[in-house]
Amino acid sequence: MNFPAEALPTARDRFDRMHTVLRNRICLLDYPPGTRLSEADLASEFGTSRTPLRRVLVRLESEGLLQSVHGVGTIVTDVEIGELEQTYQLRTELAELLGVLGPNPPDPALWDRLQLLSAEVRALAEKPDARRFGELNMEFFHEFHGITSNLPLREICERLFLQTARIWLKSMAAAQIDVAAEVRIFADEIDEVLRALAIGDVRSAALIHRTHISMSYTRMRIASRHS
């Protein structure tokens, strides 16, 4: 009988690790859209051969974050404004569904994590930082999706969020949106959501979230027109 204190990393663990790292780099603009990645370089960075790495790249390609072209390279995708609008419209509707399909009973642990997040966002308001904002934003969405017990819906919302997150960050940087203002709005959203969850009103929490997705897209559109 052998009970190792810590399971040694299996193929799946290595895959998940590389996948998460690369996904975050793309979504937090460490690799801006158009960046050409080298399989060989990435493989050596992760201390593995191209074969397992390619498996990760194929996954990221199926998630719409990469595109491999034979003889050219693996390029970080960009998103044209047309499809972006469709994605945002869809995300808006799905946000409402989060409160309709299988709403979870209020979870104290979730509430605590969100309140912690609120504090961190408030702290960020002192010293605005776009990348840190992106990190907290990702974390918030991930936690918030826990309000539904509908797993397929959760996965789809997560996926669509990751497709638009970097465009949102990019637009913030390029169009000179006031990061500090966005941080304040973000903090307010979290607090509004917390108030709704505190009284067990999951549906309202979802609607609050919906309005913020919709409004953030509109702000982005306005900012891009002014530039």
Place this chain on the structure above:
Amino acid sequence: MNFPAEALPTARDRFDRMHTVLRNRICLLDYPPGTRLSEADLASEFGTSRTPLRRVLVRLESEGLLQSVHGVGTIVTDVEIGELEQTYQLRTELAELLGVLGPNPPDPALWDRLQLLSAEVRALAEKPDARRFGELNMEFFHEFHGITSNLPLREICERLFLQTARIWLKSMAAAQIDVAAEVRIFADEIDEVLRALAIGDVRSAALIHRTHISMSYTRMRIASRHS
């Protein structure tokens, strides 16, 4: 200057071909849930090595149709009843969204294809055949999703449909649901949809579709309880 009459198959074409073939085999129960596939066998069947084939398997795994286990094999996934219900609830809501988000103006070509499909389903009523039913069902969903111009929504509906299609077929076979009756209901659905599209009422077409998804799930539940 060289203009080949027909583009020779590129890596992407081969990938798409293998992907479609294997996906259909899984969704039409040629490979029932639990089937163990052999990478080597499939590779030799497609006249290629394991490497390109594995790329396809990774994609199918990300789509929830397969699961690879080191040292064991690549197994066609089954779906437990709990997640199935969540998926159906979600599909029901998304079907309604198909008529709300970016409804396409009625397309004569789409209308023609659906009417052709209607005729084929009516013809099938003479000699019921579960597999043929599955094929026409897949084709109908694929065409019907053309009523929205929202690409992300279309892809998601397609993906979720493919995840539940085989369970639906399996249940039809196992629970001894009357295939002929399902064929008639299916034919009626297409005709209802056609009537809505004929007058340009895309929203109603989507709602008709929604009711049929919901009712087909309920019929499946009832049939499985009786067995």
Place this chain on the structure above:
DNA sequence: TCTCCGCCTGTTGTATACAACACATGATCT
């Protein structure tokens, strides 16, 4: 000077050999 062709370099795609792993089978010991 401009154009076009061939080569060179770097990239992804493919094939193949081998490692790691899970499971069944059968021998062996108790």
Place this chain on the structure above:
DNA sequence: AGATCATGTGTTGTATACAACAGGCGGAGA
């Protein structure tokens, strides 16, 4: 007889060498 361990077999995971391909560069020719 039962349990246990070694071993064989088949599978997926990994590494690596090579093929296919795209694009840039430079030189030759008009």
